[in-house]
Amino acid sequence: MPRAAEFATAAARRDIRDRWLLSAPALLIIFFAAIGPLFIVLLYSFMVKGDYGDVKFWQFTSDAWISVLFERDLFDDTVSFADAHLSVLWRSVKLSAATTLLCLVFGFPTAYFIATRPERQRDVWILLVTIPFWTNLLIRTFAVQELIRNEGIVNSFLQWIGLIDQPIQMMFTEFAVMVGMVYVFLPLMVLPIYASMEKLDFRLVEAGYDLYAGRLQVLRRVILPLVRPGIVAGSILVFIPALGAYVTPRLLGGGKSLMLGTLIELQFGQGRNWPLGAALSITLMAIVMAALLFYVRTVSRGGNRNG
Amino acid sequence: MAKGFSVIRMPGFGFVAIACFLVLYLPIATLVVYAFNAGTSIAIWQGFSLRWFVSAWNNERVIETALRSLNIAVVAATLATVVATMAALATTRTAPYRGLTFKYAFINQPLMVPEIVTAVALLIFFSRIKVWTGYSGLGYLIAAHTAFCIPFAYMPIRARLESMDLTLERAAADLYAAPWAVFRRVTFPLLWPGILSGFMLAFVISLDDVVITEFVKSGGQDTLPTYMLGQIKRQVTPEINAISTVFLVISVIIVTGFFLVNRKRP
Numbered sequence: 001m002p003r004a005a006e007f008a009t010a011a012a013r014r015d016i017r018d019r020w021l022l023s024a025p026a027l028l029i030i031f032f033a034a035i036g037p038l039f040i041v042l043l044y045s046f047m048v049k050g051d052y053g054d055v056k057f058w059q060f061t062s063d064a065w066i067s068v069l070f071e072r073d074l075f076d077d078t079v080s081f082a083d084a085h086l087s088v089l090w091r092s093v094k095l096s097a098a099t100t101l102l103c104l105v106f107g108f109p110t111a112y113f114i115a116t117r118p119e120r121q122r123d124v125w126i127l128l129v130t131i132p133f134w135t136n137l138l139i140r141t142f143a144v145q146e147l148i149r150n151e152g153i154v155n156s157f158l159q160w161i162g163l164i165d166q167p168i169q170m171m172f173t174e175f176a177v178m179v180g181m182v183y184v185f186l187p188l189m190v191l192p193i194y195a196s197m198e199k200l201d202f203r204l205v206e207a208g209y210d211l212y213a214g215r216l217q218v219l220r221r222v223i224l225p226l227v228r229p230g231i232v233a234g235s236i237l238v239f240i241p242a243l244g245a246y247v248t249p250r251l252l253g254g255g256k257s258l259m260l261g262t263l264i265e266l267q268f269g270q271g272r273n274w275p276l277g278a279a280l281s282i283t284l285m286a287i288v289m290a291a292l293l294f295y296v297r298t299v300s301r302g303g304n305r306n307g
Numbered sequence: 308m309a310k311g312f313s314v315i316r317m318p319g320f321g322f323v324a325i326a327c328f329l330v331l332y333l334p335i336a337t338l339v340v341y342a343f344n345a346g347t348s349i350a351i352w353q354g355f356s357l358r359w360f361v362s363a364w365n366n367e368r369v370i371e372t373a374l375r376s377l378n379i380a381v382v383a384a385t386l387a388t389v390v391a392t393m394a395a396l397a398t399t400r401t402a403p404y405r406g407l408t409f410k411y412a413f414i415n416q417p418l419m420v421p422e423i424v425t426a427v428a429l430l431i432f433f434s435r436i437k438v439w440t441g442y443s444g445l446g447y448l449i450a451a452h453t454a455f456c457i458p459f460a461y462m463p464i465r466a467r468l469e470s471m472d473l474t475l476e477r478a479a480a481d482l483y484a485a486p487w488a489v490f491r492r493v494t495f496p497l498l499w500p501g502i503l504s505g506f507m508l509a510f511v512i513s514l515d516d517v518v519i520t521e522f523v524k525s526g527g528q529d530t531l532p533t534y535m536l537g538q539i540k541r542q543v544t545p546e547i548n549a550i551s552t553v554f555l556v557i558s559v560i561i562v563t564g565f566f567l568v569n570r571k572r573p
Binding site (some may be wrong): 016019023036038040054106107109114129130132135136138144151153176207215224240241247251264265268274277278 | 315434454515559
């Protein structure tokens with residue numbers, strides 16, 4: 001029956017063509033207003049900086065890339081490491097890693113707590129985690145700022161109970177940025193861990209106890225390996241936005257605790273060095289991509305081991 | 308130990324969890340409380356008053372930027388939902404075909420790239436286009452918002468579609484319903500909760516955006532969040548708390564609505 005077969009392939013081909021047409025508007029919008037411009041950033045990072053912002057078109061140089069890591073001495077043209085950029089880069093990685101770790105320390109027990117509630121209550125607990133997540137990030141950062149200001153509730157309370165005489169300066173420190181990021185990104189850790197915890201078969205936990213495992217052993221040998229995909233996903237979901245965070249370091253960190261996000265913004269504002277800003281953006285994206293790649297590899301390896 | 312031993316209990320976990328919930332809500336609660344402060348301070352309580360809500364309402368800048376935010380969010384979320392619905396129909400309930408994985412990756416891309424990088428990229432790209440075309444209207448903001456809203460609208464719609472099989476649509480087609488009639492009479496009514504969820508997510512995401520808007524906006528195109536960002540950096544009165552409170556209430560309503568639409572029915 002060749003004719004029927006031909007008819008079927010023609011129909012399949014038409015179906016695929018229709019599916020491309022249907023998805024075309026979404027793909028085009030994302031291409032023009034999200035993906036495409038990234039290539040322009042890459043191009044800009046290799047151009048000569050303009051005198052008042054922007055770039056000198058079609059004049060190529062690798063100056064911006066060199067100045068990501070090195071700085072040229074104005075007088076004798078010697079090249080040394082750009083301490084300012086490296087310290088910002090290091091601070092971003094350090095604070096993001098600390099934030100991820102703290103979110104894990106607080107988020108894991110919280111997810112466990114929710115997953116072990118009676119089934120009908122869980123939805124409500126999850127809603128309670130979700131509401132701050134969907135609340136404006138700026139407002140949440142502002143709320144943290146009000147708490148930890150010198151005249152804020154935390155300092156007032158500590159002074160009132162007589163623990164301190166002078167307010168502790170928390171604003172505009174790395175500590176403030178970290179506290180803010182933990183607060184802002186915590187739901188991103190709880191939700192994926194909960195998602196894999198929900199599928200956890202607690203009969204396995206029971207079996208662990210039956211085999212004379214202690215609580216710590218059950219946690220380490222049974223629960224943690226089973227919810228590992230959730231932990232990895234949560235860590236990635238916290239680490240990536242923390243690395244590129246802009247609002248939180250800008251409000252809580254001030255000029256002294258710059259992070260990559262605020263440093264990039266500076267190049268497009270006061271710095272008027274667009275190529276450097278572009279190069280820093282690409283650097284940030286490269287780190288993010290590396291983290292994602294690590295995630296994909298970890299998850300696929302975990303899948304093989306369990307399956 | 309035998310008596311009352313619970314296999315699911317982990318000592319200390321409940322305590323940490325409750326502490327987490329308190330910490331999640333304490334700052335927000337404080338912020339809301341001080342919105343009702345009679346004094347001009349955001350730290351010293353001087354009695355209950357609604358004066359800051361009145362003052363926000365009478366602040367032309369607040370109203371103007373809030374309306375602009377709503378305008379952008381409605382248009383961008385609608386556009387994003389329409390194209391995401393089409394994309395979801397095109398990428399579900401099919402045998403894998405060439406380009407399918409590519410489409411997934413493409414649609415989810417705005418979630419992978421840090422917001423600040425997208426913001427910078429759009430700043431560069433749009434500033435060129437502004438020079439070439441001379442147009443500097445809201446179109447740029449709407450395009451940017453639509454793009455990053457698409458994955459958020461796409462997720463719930465795709466999830467809903469994947470839980471629907473093709474039986475009913477095939478039956479309708481067998482009864483000589485045209486493709487558009489099948490969509491309108493069968494697919495759409497079944498898919499409706501997914502589309503509504505997608506729209507709500509996209510709407511909230513657009514309304515909340517600070518970073519991309521801050522970079523893409525032209526002069527005089529502040530949205531409520533970028534206006535607030537500017538105010539917070541200067542000097543803060545409880546007016547900001549009052550605006551935040553209203554904003555919070557809107558978000559909570561939308562999120563709760565989303566939650567109710569998606570609730571697993573027993």
